[in-house]
Amino acid sequence: MSFSSEWLDLREPADAAARAEELLEPLLERLTAPLHIRDLGCGTGSMARWLAGKLPGPQHWTLHDRDPALLAEAAGRLPEGVTVSTARGDVTNLSAADFAGTSLVTTSALLDLLTADEVAALATACAGVPALLTLSVVGEVELTPADPLDADLTAAFNAHQRRVEQGRQLLGPDSVAVAAEAFGRHGATVRLAASDWRLGAAEVALAAEWLTGWVGAAVEQEPALAPAAERYLRERLASCAAGELCVAVRHQDLLVLPLN
Secondary structure, eight states, rough: OOOOOHHHHHHHHHHHHSSOOGGGGHHTTTSSSSSSEEEEOTTTTTHHHHHGGGGSSSEEEEEESSHHHHHHHHHTTSSSTTTEEEEEOOGGOGGGGTTTTOEEEEESOOOGOOOOHHHHHHHHHHHSSSSSEEEEEEEEEESSSOOOHHHHHHHHHHHTTTTTTTEEEOOOGGGGHHHHHHTTTOOOEEEEEEEEEEGGEEEEEHHHHHHHHHHHHHHHGGGGGHHHHHHHHHHHHHHHHHHEEEEEEEEEEEEEEEEH
16 A cells, blocks of 8 residues: 555644654653664655654664655655665565664554554564554544444444455554554563544644545445445535534554563
């Protein structure tokens, strides 16, 4: 699955506002400069732009992604004062050797796109390395004002997130629990914190884009919802454009602290 740089840029401010900054204090207690950070599924580099200034320097970031265009863009947009290298490829193929010398592993909105086996393999590969794994969906959405179709669309969307894609059973909203267990099996302490999107009148463009994709995925999963969903989306977009719709999309962040 790939994402456009336009979508990633649109969501970046909401991501930055949502990430659980309370997890940084215990993380910083474990880090000593110089740092080598590996950002898995880096996209346009929003995680590095959010985090680099909060970590001690000097820092070297290795950016991992399958999309060469996103990698090039991310490398060119990192904050001043950090060095960068890129690694193109599937992050599910990384081994323990790839994480040698790594100070910190980061991800953003990645875990829910993986399978249980892929998460287990990642936990094994980076065992012994602190990890900050952010913005994984947990299957809960709250729209205000409410609509009777909200629950049906949420259930269908969650089923879509758990779909089988090219023989892979995606974790979707189960990813946080699966990841916490997988890293815990290696003796790590795993801390969880909420990192919810809260979209209102100031985030109309993002809310409209998210809403369109959310309803579209739900209908793809449950085509019988299509007639009602068409009315629903039309009315919701109108409410959004008027600044009358508030959306909370629940996420969780995980901080993984291995045994010393």
